[in-house]
Amino acid sequence: MAVQEQMRARIPSRFQSIALCVIAGISGYGGAARAEDASSWRDIETKYIFGFTTGSGIGLEGEKEFTVDSIGRFGKRDGNYAATETKYEFEFTPSQFIQIEFGALGSTHNIGGVTDLDDRNQVALAGGFAEFRYLALERTSNNPLAVTLAVEPTVRRIDETSGERVRNFEFETTVNADLELMRNRLYAGFNLLYEPEVTQMLTGETQREATFGGSAALSLRLASNVVLGGEVWYLRHYDAANLTSFTGDAVMLGPTLYLRFTPKMFMTAAWNAQVWGREIGNPVSLNLAEFQRHRAKLKFAWEF
Template sequence: MLFASAVAATPTRAAPGGGPAGGQGNGRQSGQQSGEGNGQQNGQKNQQEQVDTEHLFGFSEGAETGQKGEQEVVLDTVTRIGKRRAGPGPSTYRVLDTKLGYQFDPTDGFSIELGAFGDLRRVRTIADLDDKAFGTFDGVSVELKYQFLHASAEQPVGLALELRPRFARVLPVEGNGANVFDMESVLQLDVQVVPGRLWYGANVSFEPAAGRRRGSGGAGFRSSTFLVSQSLVGRIAENTFLGPEIRYLRGYDGTFLNQLESVALTLGPALHHRFTEKTWLTLAYAGQVWGRDTDRAYARRALGLSQFERHALRVKVGVEF
């Protein structure tokens, strides 16, 4: 909550003609100080209102949407690194999932984003996976987001729901060709903990997927993921924000959380910086600090690596217009 400072009145002194010489000066001084105070207050208030939380929290997403007619182009790359080694010698698991998205806002509080995906990977000597090295087009998506609550200085809570139907051509872990449809549903919450200084963001996500593997006699593919993420980001410079992010993930065999395969807990920093009013960059790292697999062969092994990776790095760049 903002407080305007009170302006103290200065004593007047007599003018040569006997009238108060300070009246006009004090009025001007009070007006200037009051104007400066109101300008500073309005500037701080505008600074709060101008913070766009949508891309503020790293892997999590804020509840903010644009105003009617706004558009945005986003290049979003998530690099996934590290799996369980199959045997002696060097091993590699490195996958770059890249999305080029175009977002527009047909009305206030509602946005639509169209996305095209690419998959670039190198896999060598990883348990239960074939060696692979390729890059390919990996499908398209539509993201529909509706904001129920808009955060402001008077009401600090933002709330939105986003649906992300997608068609994919590559299995995310194995890298085999497939025709897969998935539908991620994300509940997005953000709170101005300290107006203009500190924000809290949280996501709850459910993502079922189903399809067919290509070149395997039509073998089916069914999976689902449940995720809860939380982030606390503070302003460390005028246009730079930094804070920790923690994510809890559960991976299942089956489209409706049927059979648990992996559990993982990741932790890492999130950085958001605005170069100009219309261009921005988000960087985030997530390292797995705890996890487990339900497969008996790996029951005593650390981390949940059947469905998730050891490290993930996100680089997201956007231009608004």
């Protein structure tokens, strides 16, 4: 019980609200699902319904959207660790096959007593990013599978893990796929991720690393505006962009929630916990050097 109390104290209150949103979604809309006919529901944009896993959807041609997307990472081997990175993002869909996004990054770090990390309590403008998505395979009445290819270059002036001032260049490449298992009701999502990055420290040192992995997710549409599910991620870390210096891996697992408030406003929430991990050369359980004990996602979006 004491450990649980300490963990709750380390997590910002805005991410504690994820659990409340899940409860509200189930209790407020679970009964409605039994009364509604799923065949009458309008198609849902699958991009947002799988939590950290991204679906294939790119929106309707001409659609625009503003989002605030926060990801929190909590828990290291010792001490207190909480870091967030928030995307302030504008996206638009110039054609039925292409979506473009760009925006700024804000970050917070609350670190104390963590081995190899300086104590820090700060809020900062962290950098900027852009994302380009191409719908490579479109879902049709005869084909339940859709696939989107995405690239996301990112420039940071604040390291997302330590909070140090750096020059960081990241180029995330993903394959986002989803499968409609039951019409308008049940969906499976899959991601394949390759994320190389280069970090230049103020000391002049240059670090090269990469993350490679994939995910699987399952989401059930409880009502026309509520989707509840779960996802699992397997992630590998390398000290080289060409994936030749493996340092450790981890498995993250947790629930997801999508809730649409109005036809033009919705939220996505997710929580992942590290359930297995290893650090090469270190016999301890879990991998808390390259990854975190918990991560949370809370995203609000407004379409126009």
